[in-house]
Amino acid sequence: MEENYKLAKWLDGEMTDAELKEFQADPDFPLYEKIKLYSSQLETPKFDENKILNTVLETKKQTPKVVTLKPNWFMRIAAVLVIGFGLFFAFNTFTPTTELAENGKQTTFLLPDNSEVILNSGSQIDFKKWNWDSNRKLKLNGEAYFKVAKGKKFEVNTNLGKVSVLGTQFNVKARKDRFDVVCFEGKVKVNFNTQEVILTPGQMVSFEGNEKIVSKTISDAKPVWLSKELSFEKEKLTAVLEEIQRQYNVTIDAKNIKSDQLFTGKIPTNNIDIALKTITSIYHLKYSKSTNSNYVIEEIK
Structure with missing residues (x-):
């Protein structure tokens, strides 16, 4: 109750300078500030005490009861805590995950199914962790090498085309109007406009504009940009x-x-x-x- 009392005084601006200084030193103070911010943005219905009192007096009761009204600030704190933690949980749970490789750098990370992804410089991938099992789709802008976990599958979508995979290793590059896909292991299905191509190990395909400009076999075991x-x-x-x-x-x-x-x-x-x-x-x-x-x-x- 002591902490609630301090929090209430702070919310109402009734703390002395010494009390405020001590309160700000509390490790949980940053959380209290967020709660105060959320509460300031809420629009709650006004508490009509006269209306409630009239309703109680007009209702006939056989056994008198004593009704204790809790202070308004206590209910406010409880509501703000619930809303604040709810917003925090929702933000961290449902916000899409973004992985980025800045110019001059490469980034390696794992997808929820433990598939490995290596992003080349100046590239970005967006995906959703919270519903991965029912929505196995990635959005790629740039170039990335994928090592898909055995038995797993997902789609790589770009603004030029998409690649569907199942337990394989492949490279996708989408820059402006150029779309390149190379398969190193397993099998991938490439969709570009109305065209569909199946690639097996050692095969690559490239599209530019609306045309297929490259279709060949390579000897590399992995993307050369990794070397x-x-x-x-x-x-x-x-x-x-x-x-x-x-x-x-x-x-x-x-x-x-x-x-x-x-x-x-x-x-x-x-x-x-x-x-x-x-x-x-x-x-x-x-x-x-x-x-x-x-x-x-x-x-x-």
């Missing part, structure tokens, strides 16, 4: 430079560069000079470093 390399298959120069910016967390100024050529090959993610030299030598360009994180690429005159 500090980037692999491209008929990629536009602009897309290659954008990926370099994500991996190294830098800015590349290449506004005056125009090229319709496509790049196929690999570049490192642990040495930006080699990466830029590889690209600029192929396109007959040159690059220079303007600041620690800014580069300029221009044509050789």
